[in-house]
Amino acid sequence: MSDIPVVSNAWAERLQHRQQSQVPELWDMLDVVNDPEVPALSLWDLGVLCDLHKDEYGKVTVWITPTYSGCPAISTMQDDIESELARAGFNDYEVKTKLAPAWTTDWLSPEGRRKLREYGIAPPTQSACGNASGLTPEFGVECPHCSSSDTKRLSEFGSTACKALFQCNDCHEAFDYFKQI
């Protein structure tokens, strides 16, 4: 099944911000830094990488935002970005965390959604497909293994804060669903 090529406004804004950046090479460089919990996704794909900036003295500042309030991976993400900057020869850099605006799954890149599915995690349904509240549906999240929509929710909360647990009634595999938030 192919995706309907519609992107969220939030994503379009992120992409535009990146494209207008004065330092595109830095964004490209950090594309290799992946999420420690879902290593199929880069921090950019996940939407955690918010902004970066290089000042006139060459100091690099990177802003990231946590997915959930209690995201335990945030300090690992910070370390991973710092090592990548160090590896590329920068010696003056800082990684800052910012809370606002709050992270949303609308910031996931279309590429990230595809990679999630390939990795065996169902990407968040967009509101048309889920229920009106935007919370995790009880049935019908597309199985990332066999693409069946005959699936059921086993648990509202899965192995990490950002996921819920589903099972497919066709291929019987259990799979993670990346919750919409």
Add this chain to the structure above:
Amino acid sequence: MTETDLKQATMQYVTRLGDDSIILSHRISEWCSNGPFLEEDLALQNVALDFLGRARMYFTYAAELEGEGRTEDDFAYLRDERQYTNLLINELPRVDFAHTMARQLFVDVFNTLFLQQQLQSKDETLAAVAAKAVKETRYHLRRSHEWTLRLGDGTAESHQRMQNAVDNLWGYTHEMFDVDALEQQLIEAGIAVDSAALRPQWLEKVTAILTEATLTVPEDSWVVRGGRTGYHTENLGHLLTEMQFLHRAHPGVTW
């Protein structure tokens, strides 16, 4: 109020919110490996983690407002019982699963209303924390709502246990809506949430859920308060002993 006074008052207010979050987080986390089944065990730990994350954001901000070089760890690990200002409902023991879920229902309904108001706070950090937390709380409430239905409208045993839990906790819910002089000042400054104003909506929502779950809404016949002024139930001391042990035995330890 001078700017320094306002900052000091905000710091105390933010500490209260942090205290509520960390104590509840610790209580829920006690279910780790004791949950009724694996998925529920994981769900509870996810909720605990959300509250822990809030506690960290509030304590970090309180330390920043105070400006005396303390960190989030000093707030969490190096304060005694009388210095903790959490609402009593958060420190009560987990008892059985019904008590845990009844408390969660009361707190989750309160938080959905409270955080919605905190979004409007003139304090940017408080508004930013609310913007993150309000989304997580919708998930928490849906789960505690479903469990209340399942236990209340379940077997005779689960119904009785849920009713006991609701009755035992009811007198602790009033404290959530108390506003003291400190909060009054901050409400006027557009920083704090006027929680007293939230009680009618809270009662309406909780009554609807309990009724749906075939449970009886208790009478307002008794009230316990004191958490905001540092007067706690016996339970908090035991909780802190457990929670602070490592940090007090190995001061400044990090990993």
